[in-house]
Amino acid sequence: MTTYTQPLGELGEIVNGSRPYSLRSRLLTALAADREQSAHASEGPARRVHRRLRLIVDNLPTVGELFRDPEQLAVVGECVALADPPLYMAVLNHYALCLGSVVTLADDPAVIGGPWQALTSGRAKGVFLVTEVGDASSHLGIRTTARFDPDTREFVLDTPVVGAAKFSGVGGSGGPQSAVVCARLVVDGTARGVFSFVVELTDAVGPLPGVSVSRSIGVPSLPLDYSLVRFDGVRVPYVQWLRDRARIDADGAFHDPLGGPDARLQRTLSVGRILWATLPSAVAAMARQSAVTSLRFSAHRRAHGRLAPGARVLELRNQQHALLGALAESFALTCAGRTAREIWARSRTAAARGAPARRTDGMTFSPWTAVDRPLAVLKAVTVRGAARVAAECQHRCGLAGFLHPNLLDGYHGFAHAFDTAGGDSQLILLDAGRALAQERGGGAGGTVPPVDVPADQPGWWPAVARAQGGCLRVELQRSVRRGVQAGRTGLELWNPLLDTAHGLGEAYGARLVADATAAAVEAVHDPELRSALRPLAALYGAVEARRTAGRLLAAGTLAPAAVRALPAVIDDLCDRLLPHLPLLCEAMGAPSGAVPAPLGADDYAAALYDFLDR
Incomplete structure (x- = not known):
């Protein structure tokens, strides 16, 4: 039986955090063994979910111990998400939301009796x-x-x-x-x-x-x-x-x-923190696996176009931009996942010390940012980022990207569905933007990032994201003031401003991810790893800037010349990254044998046939 071990080095620490590796190995091993044993079992989806949920429960510590450690909850989510995305949806419901509500809101869960025992044992x-x-x-x-x-x-x-x-x-x-x-x-x-x-x-x-x-x-x-x-x-x-x-x-x-009812609603739905704190890590794992397997597939796949018959697909610039960009974004999502867990850990410590809850004045479009603004926004931007990565990888792998055994469709489907599930991302970003515009301060808007931060450096994108947020915040505050002076309130005031509010929420989320990524790279000490991660972080920023260039130009955050220069910057960063791909893929991909997809095999066709013959 395969045993999955802890990856070594600082990159392994960034990807896997300080999580319990014995739990990770135990879960991946159990899920893989069950997958082999039940490959030909005839059971409906509901019974399959019940059975595999019970398998997970049997391999976890007690509920009380599990909820005392955010890292353990995160590793459960990552393992199940990588191996079986639909099952992860059931695990989120069972653990993060159902059991999480009881652990958070009940004085003594044991008093509930039979229903509690059935849930904790996996019988229900x-x-x-x-x-x-x-x-x-x-x-x-x-x-x-x-x-x-x-x-x-x-x-x-x-x-x-x-x-x-x-x-x-x-x-x-x-x-x-x-x-x-x-x-x-x-x-x-x-x-x-x-x-x-x-x-x-x-x-x-x-x-x-x-x-x-x-x-x-x-x-x-x-x-x-x-x-x-x-x-x-x-x-x-x-x-x-x-x-x-x-x-x-x-x-x-x-x-x-x-x-009051608003404070009570905020408290009842505070269980969302558990989901938002662990979901970004799980979708980041899906994004990493999508990028790594797609890169391996492209590195072995030959193309027969007339420009260069027999060339590897990964030699093509547009393929490098897409897939190395996907790897860079998956790294950024990984850093954001770590930040989400840290935010939750700090909030738990503050609550244990009796710190007052956040005010509830953020409940305009939904209750979520009133519960926890940064966690809710990190949920929104990470699921959107993971869906974007998986979709791009599907497209760049051709037919193979859409075959169910290769799992890219499952990863994309999960992340895409969670744009609405777990707190609607659109409403989260609207509320975040509205709340930011109504807070005092905000800094200057309309400024270009400092010229002494080149676009091929990790610090460039955080500066751009911060400037974009400042520009949009000043714009929205001015528009709100004008509307109030004209006597508008409520929907009449905010209806013309919803797109700007949403854009400000997105800029806030972009800054959270950019800062998390830059901080993770800055903390690396190993020179060889720094030489790999610095261009990876910079590539994430350059690709994001190109993707959102219209918004950056419209706000005045970037000048047209800076946008026109981005393709050359991305080319250079790809060249710097290619020698480091073996290291990055080994550390960022799932352990060998943990994920059943044939896509990343050296001989894809043989692996696909083997999968279908099981």
Whole structure:
């Protein structure tokens, strides 16, 4: 049986952080062994997910230990994402959102009893039910109700209208399922804010009384069983209310130390931090694997074009720009993933010391930036970056890029779907831009980056990203002031400014990623590795600048001459990187045998035949 070991050197530390390598090896080994054993098994997707989820649970430490260490949660996500992207969606629901809600919001999870034990043992699959299908931004207007019954001290869960039906990966009959359900608590006829409740949905036979689960809905980009879920008088015991220090006294009096519905919604949805802190690392792993396998494929693949018959595809400049650029972006996403984990770790430390929660004035388009602006924005920009990398690699690998065994379609489908899932990225960036424009300060706008930072150096792109954010912030602040002076408020004020607000949110995200990348490279001590990572980081910036050149020119951040010079800069950086490709691909790719895709094999055709003959 293969054992996957820790990569050596500083690059291995950047890629894998300080994570527990024994856990990584154990998970990759178990997933690979199960893949071989079940290659010809005839089972439906729901039962397969239940079985493989139980396999993962059996190879993990206890839930309490797992949630004490962000690095362990991150390595779980990376391993499952690399080996089986659809399964990772189920793992996110089960661990980050369902169990994460209980760990975060319950005084003592053990008090919940049977449902908690079933979830922690993997006997029941956990899901998270928050999104309602009838309205946009449904998180800000949840209509599912949990009415408190003072006679039984239970909650009665109801879906009042069809539009309040919840949507999640609940379909199929693979086994027992329990959910954390976000619902509007009603006590003595008064709505008291959105809380979470642990609710048993299905057993091995089907939905439990009062629970309605629709037929499965197909989502091709993430091939799991999804359904609509409705509740009709489902009774939930008091101990399954994730009350987070709120309480209802024996006389029916309601108490919540948070003091208001917005603060309560922010706290209920704070479980998003767990997802946002670990998801960037997982999608970065997908992006790295996409880039590494595509580079290996192109290095061995011969082309028969008449300019140079028999030349390797990677000798072509446009292929180098695309795939070395993809490798550079995947490295930047990796650095951003590390930053996300560090932000979460700091927030946990601050919370443990009793630091006050962030203000909730960011809830305009969605609740997410009010929960944690930098983490939510990092989620948005990393899933978009990973989707971009996987899509480019698909395109550059031709037919092979779209064959299911090569996994690029799975990586792209997951990252693309998570542009909406896990907090809608569009709304996150809109709220981030709006909030930034309403804060004081912001620095000068309309300035070109310092001329003493050449475009082929790692520090150039952070300077550009910072200048772009400054330009857009000043522009948006001026537009808001003019609108307010003209007497406009609300949607009338912001409707003409949404594109600029979104652009400012994107610039803020670009700066977070650029700064994370530059800091990681600056901390490297090994001279040989620095000579590889400095052009890699610089290439990321040059490719990003070329991709967003229109916006940079429109804001006045870059001059036309600087944009015209970018292709030559990229050519030079590619030439500097090519000698380092073996080192970079070895350290940034998945361990040999961990990922089943034939794409990166020395003899692709033989590997594909071997895969199909299993």
